[in-house]
Amino acid sequence: MYFIFEIEFFSNKSYFSDLILAYAEQEQVEIDVMQSNDKIVMVFDKEDEQLESFLNGIEEVLPASLFLGNGKHYFSDVKPELLPVTKINLPVNIAPCPTCQKEMFDVSSRRYYYPFTSCNHCGTQHPFLEKYPYNRAHTVMKFLVPCNDCQEEAKSNTLRLDYPLITCIECGISIRMLDKESEHLALNKGDYRKLFEVSGRAIAAGKNVLMKTAHGYRKFFKPTVENSPAESTLLMADSNGFNVHLMMVIQEFNALLSIERPLLRIATKSDELKALYGSSVQVKYPDDGMTMLLAREIMNSGLQYISYIECNEDEESDFLVDFDMPINAQKDTKLFINQDKKLFVSGERILFPTVVENSKNVVSVAHGLACVKVDNLSIIDSVEVFDSVQTDSVYVLQDEDFESGHSNEHRFLQWKASMMSVLAEHSKVGQKAIGVHFDGTLNFLYYNGKDVINAVPAIPFESDNLWEKISTLREGSDRLVVNYKKAYPEVFERLDSLAGDMDIFKVTAIALGLENESLEGISEQALSFLGKGGLQIDTRIKDNRFDNYAFLTSIMSYQLGDVENNFMCYSIYESFGDYIGEIVPQLIEKTEAKIITLTGETFANQSLYGRIQRTLGQYNPLMNKNFPIGKENAVYGALYL
Template structure:
């Protein structure tokens, strides 16, 4: 008879199951941990008297995670037959687990205010790695020799058993601060604490601090109305300030506080944040040791939030805080949340490296990422992490600057890789499916069980000579342009001189006079709409293909009719949702396809997502699980070409 404790866990990452295994070892508990595709199970002997105290202690050990769901417990006569996800030792890039956080803020610990505190199941590991296998010799910490205490800990502490990047204040990385006049080093408990105290005090007084974190250089400052804030990220220093300054659903709060620490677009609440950022902004909770220690000192100064920009080391600032060990930062990951649905929009941190539990004689390359056969799995990571590789096939994303001279190199399109990625994640390869891929252009795809076909290709769009294209649409279009030029001369002149690779969302944002001239700007403006319904924006022509110029002409007409821009931004996505749902329904009816896949960053929009769910919620809609809905999933999908 087994006693089984089961947790929903929708990820193939092993940081949670690894912590459970380490805790069971230190607790002296005989149990088996099984990590399957959708659950983590802990199997106990029913008669063990320590189960209750073990589970109570587990609650203090486990961090919050965006992948953790409901839990339950039950008895079973037989051991569940589950296929466990293969565990491969790869470097993580997470925030700190509760045990490591406790050490970092414990004055008696060897890691008090040591920002590089981590263990086998948490912390910034990937930025220090230079290659595989995941060993200290393949990291930028290879010249730092662990002290006697760390060497002993690698044997006695289950959390750090054989941990490749173990270090502490006595044997680890020192941090230095430069104010332009002098330099100070942190190399003991007192000096580490003082460095972060000084940094926080400088920011509180209105100074800027450029800090090297394990997630790249960040310039921290107090946000003010004079600064260009649309490119900055709001860093909440204290969770107690969330309800005061932000308007969030429970899932958004949980995501920000999770060990994965994604970027989340959240609605602002307080008047001061609305004045600075508008109705929504990208929010982050401290995600690495450097940022966490800075935030702790800011909390002590009663500073509830600051802002930062991601930058390079050449950016000017009043103070510079950095360290001598080089790191390769990953692109931060954005998370989309709509009630119980969540998926990554874009990014690399936490998502990569990724492991596919099968091996194929192929290498794929996309967006500086590569999928490479290694032992009996496919390993997906940044290209520079791999040495020369032998393969019979090479699949490279169209437009990728990559010269291989491989005799069997094949170029593939983003939409093809994206759709195959989602089908593979849902074990739906070989089954008919319709795909919607929406980035700067909208594609309707058909997968016949063997290959992805571009069923309804997008019409081409050129920003050059924009008004010439609009003027040729239909009778009266030339008068629309004349009226628009009179009503909005500055916008007209700006649009009339556009050239080069400018997408339709940038053009739309310029047309509407948004501060952030991008898809992100339109999306943020749409989120601030508080009405119940939008207006119909033109999203089609007779052959059912989206017409970019008819779409822009429709917006111009509404502008001349003095329709509010917030309503128009919301209506853009509502109209796209109606159009997408209609075309998908027609394609499903014709092909009898079983699934519908959705990919492309544009689909990560609340209004568009809600509209698609409203019309197509009864269909089997497949979203990404472990990979972004955006471009980075292509490296995974290309394995299956």
């Protein structure tokens, strides 16, 4: 008889199951751990006397995770037929686990206030990787010799057995703080604590601190009405402040506090935050040792939150906190949540590196990522961490600044690879499908089982001579241009000076006078509209193709009618949802395809996503699960072109 404990875990990442195995070894409990793409299964001998204490103890060891779902237990006479966890040595880039956090805040630990505390199953490992295979000799830690305590720990501590990045204050990375006049080097526990104390107090006093973190340079500051840049991120130091300052559902709260620490756009709640950021703000909970220790001192200084911008080392600041070790920073990952649905929008951290199936001897390259075979495993990671490789062919994204020099190089388009990435994730390659790719431009795709075709391409948009194109669009358009020039002379002149290719959403944001002149700015405004039902904005004018000029003309007409920006932006997404909901069924009828795929960052919007669920929900459209719905999915999809 076996005792079975199952936990839903919707990822192929193994750091969670590896941690379970390591803890079982530490507690000397016999256990089999198996993992599929949607669950982790723990199998115990029912007669094991340590079972109860193990299950109670593991609650303190396991972190919260984005990928975790419900758990259940039962008894069985036979073991489940899942594959045991295969140890794949890939560096993670997540927050410290509960055990490592305890060390950082335990004054008796030799890692007290040491920001690079991590173990085999957590922490910021990837930034220190130079190349594969992942071992100490291939990381920047090769320049540091572990002290005797660390060497012994690498042999005896089950969480850090042979851990490539094992260090402590005695043998690890030194940090220093500089102001305009002096430099302070942290050499011991007291120094490390003092450095973060001074940083926290400086920010609370209105100064700014430029800090090198495992995710690159961040400039931290106390936001004010005069100083809260639109591109800044709110760092919530105190989790008690979430419900005070933000309007959140439980799924968003859990995601922010998960060990993966994604970026989320959240609606503001408190008057003070609305004054600083408007109706919504991009939010982060401390995600690495540097930021986590700073956050503790921010709380000790009486603040619940601060802000930061991502920048380079030359950014002007009052204080600089730095360390000499080079890092390979990953782009942060944005997460979109709609009820129980979680979608990765863009970024690298959390999701990469990853292992994928690739039966062909092919290398793919897109957006600085590459899929390369290393020791018979196909790994997707940043291009820089791979040495030269022998391959039959190379697939490179169109316009990617990458020269392979290979005689069999192929260039591919984003929308083709994006659609194929979804079909591959859902094991639908070879089956006819309709795809909608919406990422700045809107394209309707058809996959005939062999190739992806742009069935309803958008009408090309060029922003130069904009007023001439609008004035000749339809009868009465010339009067619209005259009236718009009178009502909005400054915007008219700005749009009149545009030249060449430009994103229609940037042009729209300029027309609406938004501070954030991008699709993100429009999305922020849409999120602030709390009503129901939007205006109908033109999305096409002929052949059912999306017409950028008709779209822009419609918006300008509503502007002249004094329609509020947030209502307008909400209506933009609703209208796109209706348009997509009309075109897709027509393509299904013509092609008899039964599969729908949705790709592109634009779908990460509550009003558009909700509208799509109403118009296309009956078709159960497929989206990426383990990859971003945005551009980074291309490196995986290219393997199936």
